[in-house]
Each structure stands twice: as structure tokens, then as C-alpha cells.
Amino acid sequence: MQPLNTRQQAILERLRAQQYLLIDELAEQMAVTPQTIRRDINDLCDKGLARRHHGGVGLPAGLHNTTLLEREHSEAEAKSALAEQVARHVPNSSSLFLGVGSTMVFVAQALRQHRDLRIITNNLAVARVLCDNPEIEVLVAGGSLRHSDQDVVGAATVGWLNQFRADAAVIGCGGIDLQFGVMDFTPEEAEISRVMAANASETLLAFDHSKWTRRALVKVFPLAQVDLIATDELSSERAARLAEARIHVLASAKTA
Numbered sequence: 001m002q003p004l005n006t007r008q009q010a011i012l013e014r015l016r017a018q019q020y021l022l023i024d025e026l027a028e029q030m031a032v033t034p035q036t037i038r039r040d041i042n043d044l045c046d047k048g049l050a051r052r053h054h055g056g057v058g059l060p061a062g063l064h065n066t067t068l069l070e071r072e073h074s075e076a077e078a079k080s081a082l083a084e085q086v087a088r089h090v091p092n093s094s095s096l097f098l099g100v101g102s103t104m105v106f107v108a109q110a111l112r113q114h115r116d117l118r119i120i121t122n123n124l125a126v127a128r129v130l131c132d133n134p135e136i137e138v139l140v141a142g143g144s145l146r147h148s149d150q151d152v153v154g155a156a157t158v159g160w161l162n163q164f165r166a167d168a169a170v171i172g173c174g175g176i177d178l179q180f181g182v183m184d185f186t187p188e189e190a191e192i193s194r195v196m197a198a199n200a201s202e203t204l205l206a207f208d209h210s211k212w213t214r215r216a217l218v219k220v221f222p223l224a225q226v227d228l229i230a231t232d233e234l235s236s237e238r239a240a241r242l243a244e245a246r247i248h249v250l251a252s253a254k255t256a
Contacts, residue, residue, distance in 0.1 A: 003076070007040055011026065011044065016059070020057070021058075023056055076106075078210075078233075079106040079208050079232075080110075082231055082250075083107045083110040087110035089230070090170075093115070094117060094118075094167045095168075096117065096119055097120050097166050097170065098170050099123065099170065100123055100151050100171075100192055101149075101172035102125075102172075104121075104171075104172055108126040111130070112132075113133075114135075116135055118166075120164050120166055122140070122141040124145075124150045144156070153189065158191055161192070161196060162199065165199050165200075168203070169193075169196035169200035169202070169203050169204065170204045171197065172205075173193070173205060173216070174211070175211050176214075182205060182221055182222075182225075183216035183220060186218060187218055189218070190218045193220050193221075197221065202228060203226050204230060205228070206229075209234075223242070226247050229242065234249065
């Protein structure tokens with residue numbers, strides 16, 4: 001699949017915020033012709049990332065959180081950078097939980113050259129990325145398939161994950177709230193992250209900068225339960241709050 005251009009990524013970001021956009025308004029705002037916007041929208045719709053409407057474009061029907069495919073395109077450069085931080089932190093011959101979400105797919109890609117890893121995951125996209133490295137053992141949970149998220153969740157998944165003890169849990173999130181902590185979109189996602197963190201020696205939270213302003217409904221756990229953070233950028237205020245909570249931020253996050 002061809003990567004999205006900068007304009008298409010901007011259209012997706014606006015769609016997430018506004019749910020529906022007019023072609024003529026987009027063309028004016030982006031200083032291009034309506035025909036150019038229509039070509040961008042046609043490409044997004046062909047990829048299943050958007051839905052055409054008369055004179056405009058919206059998100060695909062039935063979307064709550066965005067699909068994994070859309071999230072893989074969103075903030076891809078930031079996710080790739082923070083995934084490299086995670087990979088540098090993870091030694092060979094270790095065991096990891098990798099949780100839900102598109103950021104974990106980038107982490108899996110960054111880990112592909114590691115040796116003698118044991119990965120425990122409910123994320124089918126993670127398993128797909130790692131399946132061609134015989135030096136990485138991948139243990140995949142069973143459970144109820146979420147088609148748009150390419151993972152499995154539910155009581156069977158949680159019970160299966162509870163069998164294991166790992167060196168680290170690498171998890172993502174739907175949003176970050178300095179008061180309420182790590183947030184996600186559904187109780188099923190939150191429970192997966194909780195059980196992974198409860199069964200790991202350290203919890204590493206990996207998220208891009210957009211999660212600071214993303215609203216998510218379900219509380220996962222307080223930030224105090226996080227040991228390490230991998231992210232692409234931090235405001236000085238947020239960095240100070242994390243330091244107060246004694247949460248270590250991996251080295252290459254930019255501070256504004």
C-alpha cells in the first residue's frame with residue numbers, strides 16, 4: 001500500500017476532529033483545487049480510511065476509535081521514532097508483552113532484528129510483522145476477534161495472558177490525562193493493558209504526542225503505575241509533571 005501524502009494525513013486528522021468535511025472548504029484551506037482534494041479523498045476511500053458523501057467526506061460507518069489501518073498511517077513518523085527508542089531499551093534474550101494498537105505494530109517492526117525474544121501478544125498485526133524472524137518466538141492469544149483493530153480481546157484473552165510472566169509490558173493507550181492517568185477507548189482494551197502490566201517486571205508506555213489531547217473514556221491505571229515512557233515530544237510542563245511522578249522518559253523525546 002502506498003503511504004499517505006502530507007495532505008491526506010492532514011485530511012484524516014481533521015476528519016477525526018470534525019467527523020465530516022466539505023471538499024470546497026478543504027480545497028480553500030489547503031490552497032489546492034477541488035479536483036486535487038477529490039483525488040486525495042478517492043485514494044483514502046479506496047484504502048478504507050474515509051467514506052464519500054455528496055460534496056464532502058466522512059469517516060467510515062460504525063467507527064468509534066479509528067481502524068488500525070488508519071492509525072498506522074496517522075503520526076507514522078512519530079510512532080516509528082518512539083518505536084526505535086523502545087527497541088534500543090529492550091535487550092536480546094528478553095520476554096515482552098506487546099499490547100493493542102498501531103503503535104505496537106511500529107514497535108514490532110523496530111524489534112525485528114533482535115535475537116532470542118519471546119513476544120506474548122493479543123495483537124495479530126504484531127504477530128504478522130514478526131512471523132518471518134525465526135529467532136523471535138511469538139505467542140498469540142485466543143479470544144474474540146476485533147476485525148477493524150486486528151486483535152483479540154475478552155475473558156478468554158485475559159485468562160490466557162495471566163499464564164505468563166514477562167520482563168516488560170509495552171503498551172499503548174487511547175489518551176493521556178495528567179489527573180486520571182492512562183486512558184483507552186473500551187473496557188476490553190483497558191483490561192488487556194492492565195493484565196499485561198500486572199504480569200511484567202516493568203511497564204513501558206509508548207505513545208505519540210497526539211495522545212495528550214485525545215479524549216478517551218476508560219481509565220486504565222494511574223501514571224504512577226508506569227515505569228518508563230517512550231514518546232516523540234513533550235512540553236516542558238508535562239516533562240516536569242512526569243519527573244515529579246518519578247516516571248523515566250526514554251532519551252530521545254524532544255522537549256518544547
